Amino acid sequence: xxxxPGWMLLLALWLMPATLWAQEITRPAxxxxxxxxxxxxxxxxxxxxxxxxxxxLKGQWVLVHxxxxxxxxxxxxxxxxxxxxQQIKGTRxxxxxxxxxxTDDEVFSFLPTVAPELNTLMDRxxxxxxxWQPRGLPSTFIVDPEGRLRYLALGGRNWASAEYVSFLNAxxxx
Amino acid sequence: MSAMQPSGVHYRTLTHLFNTxxxxxxxxxxxxxxxxxxxxxFSLLSAxxxxxSEPGINQTSGITFSxxxxxxxxxxxxxxxxxxxxxxxLELESKCLLTVGMQNNRQDIVWLEPSKWRxxxxxxxxxxxxxxxxxxxxxxxxxxxxxxxxxxxWTQLPESRDLYPGETAGGNIVVVPPADTxxxxxxxxxxxxxNGAPIKFKSxxxxxxxxxxxxx
Numbered sequence: 001x002x003x004x005p006g007w008m009l010l011l012a013l014w015l016m017p018a019t020l021w022a023q024e025i026t027r028p029a030x031x032x033x034x035x036x037x038x039x040x041x042x043x044x045x046x047x048x049x050x051x052x053x054x055x056x057l058k059g060q061w062v063l064v065h066x067x068x069x070x071x072x073x074x075x076x077x078x079x080x081x082x083x084x085x086q087q088i089k090g091t092r093x094x095x096x097x098x099x100x101x102x103t104d105d106e107v108f109s110f111l112p113t114v115a116p117e118l119n120t121l122m123d124r125x126x127x128x129x130x131x132w133q134p135r136g137l138p139s140t141f142i143v144d145p146e147g148r149l150r151y152l153a154l155g156g157r158n159w160a161s162a163e164y165v166s167f168l169n170a171x172x173x174x
Numbered sequence: 175m176s177a178m179q180p181s182g183v184h185y186r187t188l189t190h191l192f193n194t195x196x197x198x199x200x201x202x203x204x205x206x207x208x209x210x211x212x213x214x215x216f217s218l219l220s221a222x223x224x225x226x227s228e229p230g231i232n233q234t235s236g237i238t239f240s241x242x243x244x245x246x247x248x249x250x251x252x253x254x255x256x257x258x259x260x261x262x263x264l265e266l267e268s269k270c271l272l273t274v275g276m277q278n279n280r281q282d283i284v285w286l287e288p289s290k291w292r293x294x295x296x297x298x299x300x301x302x303x304x305x306x307x308x309x310x311x312x313x314x315x316x317x318x319x320x321x322x323x324x325x326x327x328w329t330q331l332p333e334s335r336d337l338y339p340g341e342t343a344g345g346n347i348v349v350v351p352p353a354d355t356x357x358x359x360x361x362x363x364x365x366x367x368x369n370g371a372p373i374k375f376k377s378x379x380x381x382x383x384x385x386x387x388x389x390x
Contacts, residue, residue, distance in 0.1 A: 029340055030340055030341070032338060068325070068328065070252070070255075070256060070325070070329075071328075100324060100325070100328060101320075101321040101322075101324035101325045101328070102256075102321070102325070103257060103321075106256075106257070124321060125319075125320040125321050125324065126320060126321055126323070126324020126325070126327075126328075127320065127324075129324065129328075130324065135332075135335065135341075135343075136328070136332075136343060136344075136345075137328050154338060154340070154341045154342075155341065155342050
């Protein structure tokens with residue numbers, strides 16, 4: 001059977017976007033797809049008393065990262081989050097850190113030494129973290145612009161690595 | 175097994191390759207990439223074997239598992255440093271904390287369920303474990319602040335967790351310290367619906383310390 005070149009070209013053009021999409025949102029290992037349920041409420045203040053409400057960030061992707069200074073993987077991961085923060089400036093992707101159940105003194109004696117550019121919300125009694133039910137610390141949820149839970153990162157990782165940066169960039173509108 | 179010796183399986187595979195046409199056809203290949211491949215492979219194998227032989231770390235059936243006893247001094251230092259009240263520190267010091275670390279290196283789910291593990295002394299006596307629910311009751315009775323309860327909770331191993339491929343988990347489990355040594359018999363169900371073959375570990379004998387610093 002002869003296939004006309006014109007039809008082949010048309011087929012190739014039709015398949016191309018799908019191929020590009022598949023390449024762009026290749027999910028890094030250790031990132032689990034969630035069921036898209038609504039993200040739990042999150043409205044906390046930082047050490048300066050400035051409150052951030054997740055509801056106010058609707059319309060953009062948000063990384064909600066739970067951590068504590070006593071947790072080894074959290075400590076190793078923090079500089080990579082700062083590097084990611086630099087790379088996502090000006091995009092529709094926001095990074096929200098939530099410290100779990102530590103005091104201002106504990107956070108202040110740790111965070112500026114490893115990631116001075118980062119700020120964190122303070123879940124002082126640990127109840128907000130409990131509502132989100134992370135699988136452990138650290139845990140990072142990726143929330144879509146409609147406020148739904150889309151991905152969960154299992155444990156610590158290098159957020160500044162090419163695979164994570166390209167994955168996160170692929171989520172953003174062109 | 176020495177870290178420098180290849181395992182039997184890999185040695186047999188290499189011998190087999192050596193005796194086949196496949197190996198000799200490799201004479202047509204560039205020498206450097208082929209040698210590099212084998213050197214890298216051997217390095218990785220040696221590293222794996224060396225890691226597996228580290229004391230306290232068990233690797234079998236795609237699971238890496240370690241368990242060790244925290245001394246009372248370590249317990250006091252950690253939780254005091256986190257601002258725990260003295261009543262909570264004393265309660266924790268009177269128990270025996272075991273730190274568990276594990277990683278699922280398999281392609282399927284592994285279930286972490288400490289409630290199914292057995293803690294047994296040399297003469298067969300069961301060692302009671304203090305569950306998360308029991309801790310919640312103790313903290314309520316002692317009026318421990320919410321922040322300390324939360325931190326304590328996040329330092330404990332979950333009661334039940336489906337570990338995804340590649341996922342790690344770590345934390346403490348608490349037992350009532352026996353006078354004698356004891357072993358931990360851990361069992362892990364596998365597959366999402368737990369119908370895979372279970373994996374079992376038995377620890378080396380463990381001994382809890384006492385708050386005075388001397389071992390019991």
